[in-house]
Amino acid sequence: xxxGGDVISYAEHYNGEIIDFSSNINPLGAPKTLKKKLFSDFNxxxxxxxxxxxxLKEEISEYLGCTACEVIVGNGAVEIIDNICRMFKxxxxxxxxxxxxLERAEVNKIQLIITRRREDFEIDFPSISKVIKExxxxxLGNPNNPTGKRIGREVLEDIxxxxxxxxxxxxxxxxxxxxxxxxxxxxxxxxxKNNVCIIRAATKFFALPGIRLGYAYTSSEVVKNxxxxxxxxxxxxxxxxxxxxxxxxxEYIRESKEYISRQRNYLxxxxxxxxxxxxxxxxxxxxxxxxxxxxxxELFNFLLKRGILIRRASSFQGxxxxxxxxxxxxxxSNKKLIKLLKEFEKWKL
Amino acid sequence: xxxGGDVISYAEHYNGEIIDFSSNINPLGAPKTLKKKLFSDFNxxxxxxxxxxxxLKEEISEYLGCTACEVIVGNGAVEIIDNICRMFKxxxxxxxxxxxxLERAEVNKIQLIITRRREDFEIDFPSISKVIKExxxxxLGNPNNPTGKRIGREVLEDIxxxxxxxxxxxxxxxxxxxxxxxxxxxxxxxxxKNNVCIIRAATKFFALPGIRLGYAYTSSEVVKNxxxxxxxxxxxxxxxxxxxxxxxxxEYIRESKEYISRQRNYLxxxxxxxxxxxxxxxxxxxxxxxxxxxxxxELFNFLLKRGILIRRASSFQGxxxxxxxxxxxxxxSNKKLIKLLKEFEKWKL
Numbered sequence: 001x002x003x004g005g006d007v008i009s010y011a012e013h014y015n016g017e018i019i020d021f022s023s024n025i026n027p028l029g030a031p032k033t034l035k036k037k038l039f040s041d042f043n044x045x046x047x048x049x050x051x052x053x054x055x056l057k058e059e060i061s062e063y064l065g066c067t068a069c070e071v072i073v074g075n076g077a078v079e080i081i082d083n084i085c086r087m088f089k090x091x092x093x094x095x096x097x098x099x100x101x102l103e104r105a106e107v108n109k110i111q112l113i114i115t116r117r118r119e120d121f122e123i124d125f126p127s128i129s130k131v132i133k134e135x136x137x138x139x140l141g142n143p144n145n146p147t148g149k150r151i152g153r154e155v156l157e158d159i160x161x162x163x164x165x166x167x168x169x170x171x172x173x174x175x176x177x178x179x180x181x182x183x184x185x186x187x188x189x190x191x192x193k194n195n196v197c198i199i200r201a202a203t204k205f206f207a208l209p210g211i212r213l214g215y216a217y218t219s220s221e222v223v224k225n226x227x228x229x230x231x232x233x234x235x236x237x238x239x240x241x242x243x244x245x246x247x248x249x250x251e252y253i254r255e256s257k258e259y260i261s262r263q264r265n266y267l268x269x270x271x272x273x274x275x276x277x278x279x280x281x282x283x284x285x286x287x288x289x290x291x292x293x294x295x296x297x298e299l300f301n302f303l304l305k306r307g308i309l310i311r312r313a314s315s316f317q318g319x320x321x322x323x324x325x326x327x328x329x330x331x332x333s334n335k336k337l338i339k340l341l342k343e344f345e346k347w348k349l
Numbered sequence: 350x351x352x353g354g355d356v357i358s359y360a361e362h363y364n365g366e367i368i369d370f371s372s373n374i375n376p377l378g379a380p381k382t383l384k385k386k387l388f389s390d391f392n393x394x395x396x397x398x399x400x401x402x403x404x405l406k407e408e409i410s411e412y413l414g415c416t417a418c419e420v421i422v423g424n425g426a427v428e429i430i431d432n433i434c435r436m437f438k439x440x441x442x443x444x445x446x447x448x449x450x451l452e453r454a455e456v457n458k459i460q461l462i463i464t465r466r467r468e469d470f471e472i473d474f475p476s477i478s479k480v481i482k483e484x485x486x487x488x489l490g491n492p493n494n495p496t497g498k499r500i501g502r503e504v505l506e507d508i509x510x511x512x513x514x515x516x517x518x519x520x521x522x523x524x525x526x527x528x529x530x531x532x533x534x535x536x537x538x539x540x541x542k543n544n545v546c547i548i549r550a551a552t553k554f555f556a557l558p559g560i561r562l563g564y565a566y567t568s569s570e571v572v573k574n575x576x577x578x579x580x581x582x583x584x585x586x587x588x589x590x591x592x593x594x595x596x597x598x599x600e601y602i603r604e605s606k607e608y609i610s611r612q613r614n615y616l617x618x619x620x621x622x623x624x625x626x627x628x629x630x631x632x633x634x635x636x637x638x639x640x641x642x643x644x645x646x647e648l649f650n651f652l653l654k655r656g657i658l659i660r661r662a663s664s665f666q667g668x669x670x671x672x673x674x675x676x677x678x679x680x681x682s683n684k685k686l687i688k689l690l691k692e693f694e695k696w697k698l
Contacts (some may be wrong), residue, residue: 003400003581005397005400006399006400006401008399008401008403009401023397029395030395035391038391039388039391042384042387042388044559045559045560045587046378046379046556046557046558046559046560047558047559048354048372048558048559049559050355050357051352051354051355052355052357052358054357075424075580075583075585076580076581076582076583078580078581079580079583082580086456086457086458100581107435107577107578108435108457109435207395208395209395209396209397209582210393210394210395210396210397210398210585210586210587211394211395211585211586211587212582212583212585228456229456231424231425231427231428231431232352232425232427232449233425233558233561234424234425234428234561236424236559236560236561236585236587236588237559237560238394238559238560238585238587238588239585239587
């Protein structure tokens with residue numbers, strides 16, 4: 001099981017609608033105005049999208065604070081990761097991390113170096129410094145999936161300096177960017193640099209996983225090179241149309257950020273009161289938990305039978321069967337989860 | 350210019366709506382009932398599509414006459430071509446052919462062997478036989494783009510036997526299958542074989558280029574291997590929903606086949622009466638033309654100024670500046686094209 005969100009595979013285990021805590025989608029749902037805008041012009045969503053995505057890139061560049069020629073778009077963030085991988089001979093990751101970093105390196109037959117994070121899952125600078133060399137691609141999640149923490153600004157700057165000194169390339173995956181506190185914006189931090197790419201996505205924050213729209217900031221030189229690798233029209237017309245609307249939704253964006261922040265705090269505080277859990281701090285809309293004295297499968301099955309799907313995290317390189325990941329969802333669902341997690345403790349006794 | 354259909358890049362050259370003869374889409378448009386079905390459930394197109402595409406594969410398998418576990422789906426035919434390429438060490442093509450066969454081999458850093466077709470653009474069996482060896486991937490368009498002819502059934506069987514004898518793999522790209530006469534069905538021909546994959550697509554025949562839905566028949570063993578290479582959720586929910594509807598449209602399918610056949614005959618006959626054109630026979634919805642005594646650029650510009658976009662074919666490996674490709678469109682547009690092609694002759698004198 002490489003990914004969460006596969007509710008269909010578990011439907012038979014519960015007689016009712018399963019609440020999906022295994023995929024990390026904004027619980028407020030997509031912007032309310034989107035339906036009307038998307039469904040206003042049927043013929044347009046059937047035409048070839050602009051092969052150069054001119055208008056879409058214009059909208060994204062305004063949102064990101066760069067120019068349109070510095071924007072990449074893709075079929076989800078994962079297509080951009082895949083294509084960037086193809087441009088390099090070696091990929092370095094810091095495990096545990098999003099499984100697709102490893103998958104895409106392997107599929108593309110690129111040498112993969114897996115460094116380990118520290119015990120608290122922070123980046124271990126020395127272990128990256130020991131291996132990184134000219135021509136390497138370093139991929140880091142920020143915040144990191146499944147561990148949930150953003151890289152501190154100074155650490156990220158140090159990593160960039162290292163990458164730069166070694167003539168390597170830094171790919172920062174910020175698919176969960178908008179869920180995080182506004183402490184810094186890596187695009188502003190590294191604007192104008194030639195060896196960095198920062199990926200974001202509509203999937204999670206704008207609650208559009210069915211749309212498949214990822215995008216990235218990088219230098220116009222890298223964009224030109226990227227265009228040699230990517231598939232034509234990989235963002236379909238429906239996704240292109242959605243992408244031209246969502247970034248204007250300022251109120252929705254503010255509301256979502258506030259809602260997630262409140263719900264994350266509620267969950268973190270409640271989870272920390274449960275004895276059998278070690279709770280890892282989170283900056284975003286998912287939380288990694290370590291189970292003390294039992295295994296993910298037991299909790300997974302207990303919750304599934306009661307209508308909740310969580311993510312077993314042992315499929316992440318570097319984590320064992322004692323880890324699970326949960327999403328930050330709407331208040332009612334979060335309360336149900338906390339209630340069931342407490343019941344599990346009694347049930348186990 | 351790797352692809353047709355980029356009307357936006359030429360909009361400034363004509364004061365009105367440009368008729369696009371450069372991309373090969375069913376002129377009857379998408380099935381009429383599709384809008385209602387696609388727009389009936391907004392929330393569904395925002396959810397993650399089923400990561401295993403169970404229902405979609407079921408629908409496709411019924412349409413193709415195979416089982417669901419023998420079906421691949423992709424973000425257009427080109428994503429499937431890309432992923433199949435990654436599974437092999439050497440790619441063999443027969444030029445001129447669809448440019449993405451060459452592109453995808455190069456992007457994936459796979460050795461590419463370009464054999465040449467005969468002067469009439471039929472497959473040159475000996476030149477393929479000379480190079481093909483164990484582990485190779487042979488990619489053939491059927492009908493071939495941009496030349497327009499289907500491979501004769503016996504030739505295709507001979508090619509398969511050769512591929513089989515050499516322990517290679519045959520990828521048949523049939524993105525234009527439904528436009529062709531019903532002489533044979535390669536899926537029936539090669540059903541159950543373990544070293545063949547037959548790609549088809551919703552893009553052209555169902556007039557859904559904005560949707561991006563390609564699919565293929567291959568053995569369940571190859572499907573399992575393919576799943577290791579492909580990106581998750583690459584067919585978005587909107588495309589998934591469309592794909593679950595279109596194959597039931599039997600009347601639309603029959604009408605479209607008849608319409609295209611009539612319009613193709615009209616165009617072929619009319620074009621053959623124009624002196625400066627050598628017309629290549631076509632089985633599908635596009636026609637390759639060789640210009641006698643002048644170059645594509647001249648005709649391209651003449652037509653563009655008069656509101657018609659055609660495909661200059663010199664970007665296809667093995668064709669020079671004397672070739673253009675036109676689509677078979679609706680009767681009114683086809684008549685306009687023929688009229689302008691005749692005017693061009695007078696204008697040139």
